[in-house]
Amino acid sequence: xxxxxxxxxxxxxxxxxxxxxxxxxxxxxxxxxxxxxxxxxxxxxxxxxxxxxxxxxxxxxxxxxxxxxxxxxxxxxxxxxxxxxxxxxxxxxxxxxxxxxxxxxxxxxxxxxxxxxxxxxxxxxxxxxxxxxxxxxxxxxxxxxxxxxxxxxxxxxxxxxxxxxxxxxxxxxxxxxxxxxxxxxxxxxxxxxxxxxxxxxxxxxxxxxxxxxxxxxxxxxxxxxxxxxxxxxxxxxxxxxxxxxxxxxxxxxxxxxxxxxxxxxxxxxxxxxxxxxxxxxxxxxxxxxxxxxxxxxxxxxxxxxxxxxxxxxxxxxxxxx
Amino acid sequence: xxxxxxxxxxxxxxxxxxxxxxxxxxxxxxxxxxxxxxxxxxxxxxxxxxxxxxxxxxxxxxxxxxxxxxxxxxxxxxxxxxxxxxxxxxxxxxxxxxxxxxxxxxxxxxxxxxxxxxxxxxxxxxxxxxxxxxxxxxxxxxxxxxxxxxxxxxxxxxxxxxxxxxxxxxxxxxxxxxxxxxxxxxxxxxxxxxxxxxxxxxxxxxxxxxxxxxxxxxxxxxxxxxxxxxxxxxxxxxxxxxxxxxxxxxxxxxxxxxxxxxxxxxxxxxxxxxxxxxxxxxxxxxxxxxxxxxxxxxxxxxxxxxxxxxxxxxxxxxxxxxxxxxxxxxxxxxxxxxxxxxxxxxxxxxxxxxxxxxxxxxxxxxxxx
Ligand SMILES: Nc1ncnc2c1ncn2[C@@H]1O[C@H](COP(=O)(O)OP(=O)(O)OP(=O)(O)O)[C@@H](O)[C@H]1O
Ligand SMILES: [Mg+2]
Numbered sequence: 105x106x107x108x109x110x111x112x113x114x115x116x117x118x119x120x121x122x123x124x125x126x127x128x129x130x131x132x133x134x135x136x137x138x139x140x141x142x143x144x145x146x147x148x149x150x151x152x153x154x155x156x157x158x159x160x161x162x163x164x165x166x167x168x169x170x171x172x173x174x175x176x177x178x179x180x181x182x183x184x185x186x187x188x189x190x191x192x193x194x195x196x197x198x199x200x201x202x203x204x205x206x207x208x209x210x211x212x213x214x215x216x217x218x219x220x221x222x223x224x225x226x227x228x229x230x231x232x233x234x235x236x237x238x239x240x241x242x243x244x245x246x247x248x249x250x251x252x253x254x255x256x257x258x259x260x261x262x263x264x265x266x267x268x269x270x271x272x273x274x275x276x277x278x279x280x281x282x283x284x285x286x287x288x289x290x291x292x293x294x295x296x297x298x299x300x301x302x303x304x305x306x307x308x309x310x311x312x313x314x315x316x317x318x319x320x321x322x323x324x325x326x327x328x329x330x331x332x333x334x335x336x337x338x339x340x341x342x343x344x345x346x347x348x349x350x351x352x353x354x355x356x357x358x359x360x361x362x363x364x365x366x367x368x369x370x371x372x373x374x375x376x377x378x379x380x381x382x383x384x385x386x387x388x389x390x391x392x393x394x395x396x397x398x399x400x401x402x403x404x405x406x407x408x409x410x411x412x413x414x415x416x417x418x419x420x421x422x423x424x425x
Numbered sequence: 426x427x428x429x430x431x432x433x434x435x436x437x438x439x440x441x442x443x444x445x446x447x448x449x450x451x452x453x454x455x456x457x458x459x460x461x462x463x464x465x466x467x468x469x470x471x472x473x474x475x476x477x478x479x480x481x482x483x484x485x486x487x488x489x490x491x492x493x494x495x496x497x498x499x500x501x502x503x504x505x506x507x508x509x510x511x512x513x514x515x516x517x518x519x520x521x522x523x524x525x526x527x528x529x530x531x532x533x534x535x536x537x538x539x540x541x542x543x544x545x546x547x548x549x550x551x552x553x554x555x556x557x558x559x560x561x562x563x564x565x566x567x568x569x570x571x572x573x574x575x576x577x578x579x580x581x582x583x584x585x586x587x588x589x590x591x592x593x594x595x596x597x598x599x600x601x602x603x604x605x606x607x608x609x610x611x612x613x614x615x616x617x618x619x620x621x622x623x624x625x626x627x628x629x630x631x632x633x634x635x636x637x638x639x640x641x642x643x644x645x646x647x648x649x650x651x652x653x654x655x656x657x658x659x660x661x662x663x664x665x666x667x668x669x670x671x672x673x674x675x676x677x678x679x680x681x682x683x684x685x686x687x688x689x690x691x692x693x694x695x696x697x698x699x700x701x702x703x704x705x706x707x708x709x710x711x712x713x714x715x716x717x718x719x720x721x722x723x724x725x726x727x728x729x730x731x732x733x734x735x736x737x738x739x740x741x742x743x744x745x746x747x748x749x750x751x752x753x754x755x756x757x758x759x760x761x762x763x764x765x766x767x768x769x770x771x772x773x774x775x776x777x778x779x780x781x782x783x784x785x786x787x788x789x790x791x792x793x794x
Contacts, residue, residue: 191632194629212430
């Protein structure tokens with residue numbers, strides 16, 4: 105009970121079926137107030153479906169979800185004043201201007217007169233869309249549409265905001281601006297639930313969850329997840345190799361007994377190597393192929409490593425190299 | 426929670442959208458076209474039927490009866506032919522629909538006081554033309570016989586004069602055009618409302634609205650009211666067209682007519698909402714709208730008299746709101762009927778309004794699945 109009391113979102117055994125197909129399978133997690141929860145998973149894994157159930161748009165087949173202690177199934181209407189939502193696909197009125205959209209949603213949320221104008225100016229300032237206030241929403245570029253959607257979701261100062269892929273297809277500067285805004289909101293106590301496909305965004309979240317084939321396979325703080333024994337099995341460590349001809353190098357290293365995994369990360373290679381494989385072993389193997397290694401260092405697993413390892417374990421296909 | 430939360434916001438937003446929507450201009454063009462097409466095409470007065478004459482008598486009497494036929498304006502004498510075979514040939518070719526054959530002894534027989542026969546051949550492939558030709562020629566024959574029986578110059582013993590009430594010239598425009606107002610109104614309102622909501626579903630804005638605290642009734646009423654206003658403007662527009670294009674005068678109380686039109690708009694708009702709760706996209710909404718339109722046109726008494734329908738179809742026609750509105754329109758416009766005469770129709774419309782508005786609000790959910 106006490107855990108639930110200071111949690112913004114508590115989800116228990118949430119399941120949604122579409123006919124015979126289970127889009128979300130027995131998902132449970134808890135998100136604290138002011139957290140930024142990053143929700144990741146491949147296309148079609150069920151992220152949007154989870155968000156839609158939490159917003160009261162879809163009825164869960166089974167399971168419960170509490171938002172601010174209120175049961176979504178039992179009382180979907182009374183959570184609506186407390187949440188903001190931007191959907192994956194732009195879903196504001198394209199034939200209304202930026203300003204008209206903001207004013208419309210402001211009125212819908214019950215804002216009036218001076219307060220309405222104050223909030224409009226505040227959210228337009230926050231996302232920096234003031235220059236486009238008179239433009240039809242349909243004529244905005246993708247990035248500005250996203251910012252408008254966020255502005256409309258912030259109008260009523262909700263406790264919890266759901267953002268379904270807010271940064272998909274927007275430029276790096278806009279992406280950073282948006283994350284700065286999210287941090288600002290989070291430090292003011294707003295809980296954020298964000299889906300994304302970007303690992304660097306996941307690294308910035310206070311908590312992350314990874315959903316795979318409709319099942320939540322891992323959930324927790326990035327630091328905790330990276331320390332999981334399944335991610336770096338006992339007797340193994342992670343190394344980063346900086347070298348030329350990294351594609352060929354990858355092929356060579358994958359053939360080495362004792363190297364459990366080798367993946368390309370940009371120009372570098374990440375290895376999961378048994379402890380008895382030394383730096384010299386790796387250099388030697390590469391030199392036999394005529395490749396010079398510039399640097400080899402031990403590294404922390406990234407969140408991507410975490411998701412890759414756990415997905416493989418979950419799918420039950422330990423790849424043999 | 427406030428039941429009408431967001432009502433004004435939705436109305437205001439809807440007004441802006443209607444004003445900006447390029448298809449709004451069709452809201453007035455469509456009734457204009459429908460009025461012209463339906464109004465002029467469904468002219469059921471059959472006149473000027475192409476007629477050929479085979480006069481083998483060529484007497485004063487035979488010319489008299491041909492002249493009388495021509496005077497009815499039902500028949501247009503387009504030519505003289507020499508034989509019955511020529512008549513048949515022209516009817517088959519479609520250049521004539523009626524042929525009048527006057528035998529060579531027609532005048533002589535009449536003078537002798539015997540029964541003389543005029544044969545009228547009618548193309549039965551168009552039933553309304555055929556009916557009219559048969560009726561009119563029979564009338565002309567009767568008239569001739571009576572005049573002759575009463576001896577030349579003397580007044581007829583019985584003088585039957587019919588007087589048709591309310592539509593003295595029996596102009597079919599007077600009969601069809603008022604009903605057309607109802608049909609046009611239904612087409613436009615059902616489609617407008619259905620599209621207005623289905624469009625929001627297609628574009629995802631309904632999903633966005635559904636996560637806000639806007640109430641269902643505010644959402645539905647906020648959609649209904651602007652389209653009801655458009656519907657009323659249209660009613661007035663179509664009534665003006667009726668007056669100006671077809672010269673149909675409203676005999677009764679215009680305000681009663683407008684008030685009952687509002688009552689009719691409610692079930693029509695609610696049907697639009699019902700469609701939008703079933704259809705996933707505008708194409709589906711279009712098909713369902715058509716499904717409602719057909720019985721409304723065919724069974725409401727607009728096109729065919731309901732009294733002549735087979736019993737099951739006749740019973741079905743009671744379940745169509747526009748049936749009652751057509752009766753109200755004809756009642757007020759043609760007969761100058763007041764509310765006291767139209768209360769059964771008024772009650773029926775009110776019933777439909779309640780049932781359909783309730784049904785559409787129940788079906789309309791703030792959920793997407
Ligand atoms: N209304 C629906 N009816 C039937 N199936 C659905 C419905 N909504 C979603 N699905 C299915 O459920 C699965 C999960 O969809 P969902 O949109 O939640 O995935 P996602 O994780 O958000 O994917 P993406 O990264 O592409 O956005 C998909 O296979 C999808 O086809
Ligand atoms: Mg999605």
